[in-house]
Amino acid sequence: MGDSQNEIEVPSFFICPISLEIMKDPVTLSTGITYDREAIEKWLHTRKNNTCPITKQHLTDLELTPNHTLRRLIQSWCTINAPSGIERFPTPRLPVSKSQILKLLKDSKSPNLQMKCLKRLKTIVLESDMNKRSMEAVGAADYLSYIICNSNCNPTSVSPAEEFDNLVTAVDEAVSILYHLHLSETGIKSLFGKGGEFVHALTRVMQRATSYESRTYAVLLLKTMFEVAEPIEMMSIKPNLFKELTQILANQISLKATKAALKLLIGVCPWGRNRVKAVEAGVVTVLIDTLLDCTDQKRMPEMVLTLLDHLCQCADGRAELLKHGAGLAVVSKKIFRVSEVASGRAVRILHSVAKFSGNTRVVQEMLQLGVVGKLCLVLQVDYGSKTSEKAKEILNMHARAWKNSSCIPYDLVSFYPS
Numbered sequence: 001m002g003d004s005q006n007e008i009e010v011p012s013f014f015i016c017p018i019s020l021e022i023m024k025d026p027v028t029l030s031t032g033i034t035y036d037r038e039a040i041e042k043w044l045h046t047r048k049n050n051t052c053p054i055t056k057q058h059l060t061d062l063e064l065t066p067n068h069t070l071r072r073l074i075q076s077w078c079t080i081n082a083p084s085g086i087e088r089f090p091t092p093r094l095p096v097s098k099s100q101i102l103k104l105l106k107d108s109k110s111p112n113l114q115m116k117c118l119k120r121l122k123t124i125v126l127e128s129d130m131n132k133r134s135m136e137a138v139g140a141a142d143y144l145s146y147i148i149c150n151s152n153c154n155p156t157s158v159s160p161a162e163e164f165d166n167l168v169t170a171v172d173e174a175v176s177i178l179y180h181l182h183l184s185e186t187g188i189k190s191l192f193g194k195g196g197e198f199v200h201a202l203t204r205v206m207q208r209a210t211s212y213e214s215r216t217y218a219v220l221l222l223k224t225m226f227e228v229a230e231p232i233e234m235m236s237i238k239p240n241l242f243k244e245l246t247q248i249l250a251n252q253i254s255l256k257a258t259k260a261a262l263k264l265l266i267g268v269c270p271w272g273r274n275r276v277k278a279v280e281a282g283v284v285t286v287l288i289d290t291l292l293d294c295t296d297q298k299r300m301p302e303m304v305l306t307l308l309d310h311l312c313q314c315a316d317g318r319a320e321l322l323k324h325g326a327g328l329a330v331v332s333k334k335i336f337r338v339s340e341v342a343s344g345r346a347v348r349i350l351h352s353v354a355k356f357s358g359n360t361r362v363v364q365e366m367l368q369l370g371v372v373g374k375l376c377l378v379l380q381v382d383y384g385s386k387t388s389e390k391a392k393e394i395l396n397m398h399a400r401a402w403k404n405s406s407c408i409p410y411d412l413v414s415f416y417p418s
Contacts, residue, residue, distance in 0.1 A: 018053050025092040027064035031055045045129035105143040118173040147174040149201040172214040179217040206244040216257040223264040235272035242281035250286045262303040269310040284320035291330045301338045305345035312352040332371040344387045354394045367407045376412040
């Protein structure tokens, strides 16, 4: 619109009732009220409302019907007032219908049409939130998961090699589309209805090193799924998934993938034997190496220490931490260096080690590495009541071996609990 808009009287029915601007693409809800498409899509999807803004009626049908008559009236009015600086809005492109999406999904199962359909579906899903909701409504998750689950990702059983390459590419596209759909909680839970088959399929995607992007999307999808998983699903995770997540962390394929893998492991490790499965996959060593190399000042170390805290609550986890030459040292070093949260987690890890794995060798190592001095410093600055209490408990556990040691800095000895 030009600067002269305020000097021209705009018909009230041209104005969108929620954005208070002239409508460019008027659409009508099932309640009969017309809004500008961009404004009502933001209301329905970005803000996650399911009511008509004006009538407050609950919407069971979110279909937006283009109001062609009103659009033509607005365009005509803009043309008439062009001499006053009013610009005519171009005719908007018609959105993709549910029937068109459904046809593309069905055709995507055909080997000859698969890649063409998937590329078109990816374009559609990236265009708007309305397209995402339409795709979910027609069952896109089922079609896409079918492609991912029914792909044979073993090249030795596929001939010729070109056919395998095409298959892998199709799976990558399907994973990308499914991630960008941003499914509702109901849609995400439906992916678990395949008896673990879909989790196994995404694990295979992570295992293939053909595309870092698709491996990242697979991790992000799994993280989203397990955020709404039932306890039985949490406790049924196969060891292979832990191995692939550990590999993702070791390879550091992307920051998004690393953080998603950490969040996923933090979420599932408290359940069943998942701690042991993660430890057996070698994740403790990778986490310690990550702390040693980490340049992130806060969030990454916090997540790594949180996961280590979970893992050190089992004997195997503590054994792996102690086996690593830098395990105790790097955990102790993070106290005061990152954040209060990180310091609390580090002290909890040291508490688990001191309480359950504090043999003579470990007790002496904690003293020589300066761990005991650091714990005394925690008491000196009163670093949060819970953290200080844990530090005090650790020092009291092995007071005979530590209290009168010359390894504790002189200025900290007075803070050793009596």
